[in-house]
Amino acid sequence: MVKVESGREFIEKVEYGKDLLRALENLVRKNEVSAGVLMAIGAVQKASFKYYDQERREYVKIVINEPLELLSCIGNISSFKGEPLIHCHATFANKNGEVYGGHLDYETIVFSCEVYMKEFKDVKLERKYDQITGLNLLDI
Numbered sequence: 001m002v003k004v005e006s007g008r009e010f011i012e013k014v015e016y017g018k019d020l021l022r023a024l025e026n027l028v029r030k031n032e033v034s035a036g037v038l039m040a041i042g043a044v045q046k047a048s049f050k051y052y053d054q055e056r057r058e059y060v061k062i063v064i065n066e067p068l069e070l071l072s073c074i075g076n077i078s079s080f081k082g083e084p085l086i087h088c089h090a091t092f093a094n095k096n097g098e099v100y101g102g103h104l105d106y107e108t109i110v111f112s113c114e115v116y117m118k119e120f121k122d123v124k125l126e127r128k129y130d131q132i133t134g135l136n137l138l139d140i
């Protein structure tokens with residue numbers, strides 16, 4: 001366990017047509033946030049996310065190429081091999097209210113999106129490969 005203290009907080013609007021995960025990465029880099037949490041809501045033109053197959057130890061990519069609500073997108077900011085890493089999960093809904101979701105991936109294209117990000121002050125959260133799960137987990 002790591003005890004953290006709140007640092008700066010940010011509100012950002014992601015523009016129409018932007019790649020959501022890249023926009024979040026840009027927000028993190030621009031403000032030099034090395035650890036924190038973020039959340040976003042809005043709508044997307046296309047959703048791209050991954051499902052982790054626990055048996056095969058690999059991600060399976062899922063793409064839904066239609067307008068969807070971005071019901072929630074929640075994640076954390078850490079570091080892996082010296083680079084900032086955003087671990088984000090998202091849920092999307094179609095016009096019938098049916099929900100899809102998974103580990104947010106590149107090529108989720110924004111229609112409109114509002115982001116809240118909070119930095120953790122004076123802490124670095126590193127990730128390390130975990131043999132049991134095959135994932136790069138928080139090294140805490």
Ligand code: ZN
Pocket residue numbers: 087088089103
């Ligand atoms: Zn994940």
